[in-house]
Amino acid sequence: MNIDGIHYRTIWVAEDGWSVEIIDQTKLPHEFSVIRLQTADDAARAIKEMQVRGAPLIGATAAYGLCLALREDPSDEALARACDMLAATRPTAVNLKWSLDAMREAVGKVGHNARVEAAYAAAARLCDEDVETCRRIGENGLRLIRGVAEAKPGQTVNVLTHCNAGWLACVDWGTALAPIYMAHDAGIPVHVWVDETRPRNQGASLTAFELGRHGVAHTIVPDNAGGHLMQHGKVDMCIVGTDRTTATGDVANKIGTYLKALAADANDVPFYVALPHTTIDWTLSDGVAQIPIEERSAREVTHMTGRADNGEIVTVEISAPGSAALNYGFDVTPARYVTGLITERGVCPASREGLLSLYPERKK
Ligand code: MRU
Numbered sequence: 233m234n235i236d237g238i239h240y241r242t243i244w245v246a247e248d249g250w251s252v253e254i255i256d257q258t259k260l261p262h263e264f265s266v267i268r269l270q271t272a273d274d275a276a277r278a279i280k281e282m283q284v285r286g287a288p289l290i291g292a293t294a295a296y297g298l299c300l301a302l303r304e305d306p307s308d309e310a311l312a313r314a315c316d317m318l319a320a321t322r323p324t325a326v327n328l329k330w331s332l333d334a335m336r337e338a339v340g341k342v343g344h345n346a347r348v349e350a351a352y353a354a355a356a357r358l359c360d361e362d363v364e365t366c367r368r369i370g371e372n373g374l375r376l377i378r379g380v381a382e383a384k385p386g387q388t389v390n391v392l393t394h395c396n397a398g399w400l401a402c403v404d405w406g407t408a409l410a411p412i413y414m415a416h417d418a419g420i421p422v423h424v425w426v427d428e429t430r431p432r433n434q435g436a437s438l439t440a441f442e443l444g445r446h447g448v449a450h451t452i453v454p455d456n457a458g459g460h461l462m463q464h465g466k467v468d469m470c471i472v473g474t475d476r477t478t479a480t481g482d483v484a485n486k487i488g489t490y491l492k493a494l495a496a497d498a499n500d501v502p503f504y505v506a507l508p509h510t511t512i513d514w515t516l517s518d519g520v521a522q523i524p525i526e527e528r529s530a531r532e533v534t535h536m537t538g539r540a541d542n543g544e545i546v547t548v549e550i551s552a553p554g555s556a557a558l559n560y561g562f563d564v565t566p567a568r569y570v571t572g573l574i575t576e577r578g579v580c581p582a583s584r585e586g587l588l589s590l591y592p593e594r595k596k
């Protein structure tokens with residue numbers, strides 16, 4: 233997508249031909265800064281500290297992290313060590329494991345001398361595939377938005393989204409936001425309710441930033457406003473992303489997604505989840521019981537970072553010193569609250585049968 237007229241992906245190989253550049257998402261929306269990863273440790277740190285985040289981009293960063301590890305040592309032992317280290321960075325997004333498995337498959341049988349080249353080629357391929365996958369998710373989701381627009385001619389389609397599942401969370405386009413970009417580009421009047429998404433504020437800091445740069449109308453709302461908006465007919469549909477979806481259609485996504493799904497169900501608002509095949513964990517059948525939920529630092533709850541009136545970026549404490557805080561990163565929305573899954577192969581019911589109708593090769 234474009235930033236000030238320049239096309240960016242979220243991750244790319246630098247001009248030196250080997251180091252890897254990313255947009256430091258911890259600095260957005262106040263500063264657009266590009267940083268360079270030179271080692272696998274740099275890549276792991278970028279994932280852990282959320283300089284990159286979002287399930288597909290975490291996977292892409294891990295793939296390039298493996299390239300950087302193999303540059304230093306192309307042995308089987310180093311490959312296994314780097315895979316373990318990168319896999320341990322964030323537990324919920326399954327794209328991370330998918331991408332490391334794909335990389336291992338691509339380089340495992342290649343001789344040590346050719347490994348680094350094979351790894352960079354595989355990581356580039358994986359990124360290109362992610363872009364194409366997201367573009368197709370956009371086309372499939374666009375049909376749903378167009379359907380709503382046709383049912384209310386001349387009026388704006390209001391979409392509510394949670395967290396950031398836009399191009400910043402992927403390599404390009406995004407998952408939940410791809411249909412919105414395509415609707416906007418097709419001239420459909422679309423407006424997005426952006427959940428602020430406490431505690432890291434991915435909605436206020438990232439989703440609002442990227443929608444704004446693309447010229448899409450949007451309004452940031454506190455996380456607890458969604459129910460009220462839906463009750464008053466101000467939301468036509470919800471579209472969110474996901475970090476892991478079970479074979480039965482349960483979806484893990486940023487904490488707070490479940491509450492929006494409950495409110496959508498109570499108010500007959502369609503609730504869609506957009507995802508690439510790399511987010512499906514075919515080994516799981518019960519999301520609530522089986523998806524590991526990341527627990528992050530309490531400091532993310534008790535402190536906030538932002539720009540002060542004098543322009544300085546400051547971090548402030550917002551709670552009484554000494555209060556305990558609990559910070560689960562994700563929650564699981566059971567399949568029964570999901571109207572449909574928007575994938576690169578089409579839209580299906582959130583169920584085993586629905587997913588298998590799009591991915592028949594997964595039938596046992
Ligand atoms: O903790 P984050 O910012 O990595 O969480 C991201 C989300 O929950 C996104 O909505 C999800 O990964 C889908 S990304 C296309």
